[in-house]
Amino acid sequence: xxxxxxxxxxxxxxxxxxxxxxxxxxxxxxxxxxxxxxxxxxxxxxxxxxxxxxxxxxxxxxxxxxxxxxxxxxxxxxxxxxxxxxxxxxxxxxxxxxxxxxxxxxxxxxxxxxxxxxxxxxxxxxxxxxxxxxxxxxxxxxxxxxxxxxxxxxxxxxxxxxxxxxxxxxxxxxxxxxxxxxxxxxxxxxxxxxxxxxxxxxxxxxxxxxxxxxxxxxxxxxxxxxxxxxxxxxxxxxxxxxxxxxxxxxxxxxxxxxxxxxxxxxxxxxxxxxxxxxxxxxxxxxxxxxxxxxxxxxxxxxxxxxxxxxxxxxxxxxxxxxxxxxxxxxxxxxxxxxxxxxxxxxxxxxxxxxxxxxxxxxxxxxxxxxxxxxxxxxxxxxxxxxxxxxxxxxxxxxxxxxxxxxxxxxxxxxxxxxxxxxxxxxxxxxxxxxxxxxxxxxx
Numbered sequence: 001x002x003x004x005x006x007x008x009x010x011x012x013x014x015x016x017x018x019x020x021x022x023x024x025x026x027x028x029x030x031x032x033x034x035x036x037x038x039x040x041x042x043x044x045x046x047x048x049x050x051x052x053x054x055x056x057x058x059x060x061x062x063x064x065x066x067x068x069x070x071x072x073x074x075x076x077x078x079x080x081x082x083x084x085x086x087x088x089x090x091x092x093x094x095x096x097x098x099x100x101x102x103x104x105x106x107x108x109x110x111x112x113x114x115x116x117x118x119x120x121x122x123x124x125x126x127x128x129x130x131x132x133x134x135x136x137x138x139x140x141x142x143x144x145x146x147x148x149x150x151x152x153x154x155x156x157x158x159x160x161x162x163x164x165x166x167x168x169x170x171x172x173x174x175x176x177x178x179x180x181x182x183x184x185x186x187x188x189x190x191x192x193x194x195x196x197x198x199x200x201x202x203x204x205x206x207x208x209x210x211x212x213x214x215x216x217x218x219x220x221x222x223x224x225x226x227x228x229x230x231x232x233x234x235x236x237x238x239x240x241x242x243x244x245x246x247x248x249x250x251x252x253x254x255x256x257x258x259x260x261x262x263x264x265x266x267x268x269x270x271x272x273x274x275x276x277x278x279x280x281x282x283x284x285x286x287x288x289x290x291x292x293x294x295x296x297x298x299x300x301x302x303x304x305x306x307x308x309x310x311x312x313x314x315x316x317x318x319x320x321x322x323x324x325x326x327x328x329x330x331x332x333x334x335x336x337x338x339x340x341x342x343x344x345x346x347x348x349x350x351x352x353x354x355x356x357x358x359x360x361x362x363x364x365x366x367x368x369x370x371x372x373x374x375x376x377x378x379x380x381x382x383x384x385x386x387x388x389x390x391x392x393x394x395x396x397x398x399x400x401x402x403x404x405x406x407x408x409x410x411x412x413x414x415x416x417x418x419x420x421x422x423x424x425x426x427x428x429x430x431x432x433x434x435x436x437x438x439x440x441x442x443x
Contacts, residue, residue, distance in 0.1 A: 028064055029055045029108075031054070034051060034152070036153075037049065037155075037157075038155070040130070047117070047118050050113050053144070054151075055107070056106070060104045061102040062098075063096065067093060069139055070119025074115065076110065083097060084098060084099045118130070122136065126256045126257070127197055127198060129195065129196045130195070134264040134265065138189075145189065148188055148302065150186050150395065151189075153169065153183065154181070154182070157194065158178055159178060159196055161177060163178075164196070164201060164215065165194060166182075166195045166196075166201070168192050168193055168266050168267045169183050171249070191265075191267040195255055199215040206250065211250070212249075216254045219276070220255075228252050231286070237324065241386050243294070243387050243391045246294060246394055251268070252289075254272050259274055261277075263286075263289045287321045298390060301397065305355060305357060306400045308351045312366030312370055316371070319367050319371065330371055331439055334368060341365075342428055347364060348361075348427055350423070350424055350425065352424055372422055373415075375437035377407075385407055
């Protein structure tokens, strides 16, 4: 996803097809844990892996599907028995027929051995390393992607000497300088990432002891190190507005895939894919991606139609930062943007449409709409809303209609017409909603 001219873009969720609300919606089983062991050779660009997937069947299963794109599956077993059969079908379906059907409610374990070139979303860096784009877990291990399905995750990754592996979650023990371990207690595979390069790695901790890992691909530390150094300040700022930091590890990963590589926000540790492009690799990008840890990752959109719950709020976080740290008058910014964009019909496209995907309007119209909401309900009510939503949906999924109802409950205001004008409408809002409170320009 290309960075926008405004200098900030990110991916809390992808802009792909619709996904269901959780394991009950389909998929046949609920994954409880992934344990992935892999060996990656950067020169050959080949991965060799063994993944153990633990799950509980929702109903009787005589077959089930995991997702793996790229590597070839060599062997599959279910509860220690070789699978009756398995086949890789289509772009990434791994269809497994167990030797005996799995009973409904039964816990079972799948072991998959695979090797070959990783699939789409596994990106090589200019320094010879690689990074898995957020949302591309099936490029490097078999994942359950039919539904939103959080699970424990463990990674043991071996690379040649001189290379390092940085992933989501807490760092574990390193063996012989070539084997790296990472673990996350509860994560959607869509929110995972792994990066391999000749990293310079800095380890520290936040004031509460939360471990921090910042990693820099070759040639990037001089320009991005000062940004990483401000991470404690950024997280304090965001915690004061959105509630406590939702994870038990933090940090940043700076790599360079190409000049258009976006910032992404996998759980606990954003990855900046174009970190060598100083035009966009700035502090606002760090604020944006870290804001996704609250809005987009911990409290995640249920479907792509709900992506404003991720991107609108992460972009508005950079507005709040500019207001607090740089003294930016957000009312003046708002008025200037309205004047500039009023003649542009494309700017005013819907931020939410059931069954649709809003696209890039979330980065421009989105923060404008949230600032209008702030002036509509007043600062105290808006601040309560910003803080309570991530806490109320921590570790879960929610849709935009739920946010509308939550906003009315928290602010004590009837907002149906406001939301219709700003978030569901595709034209310039009527003046009553375009200029709420003190936003109305002087005549």
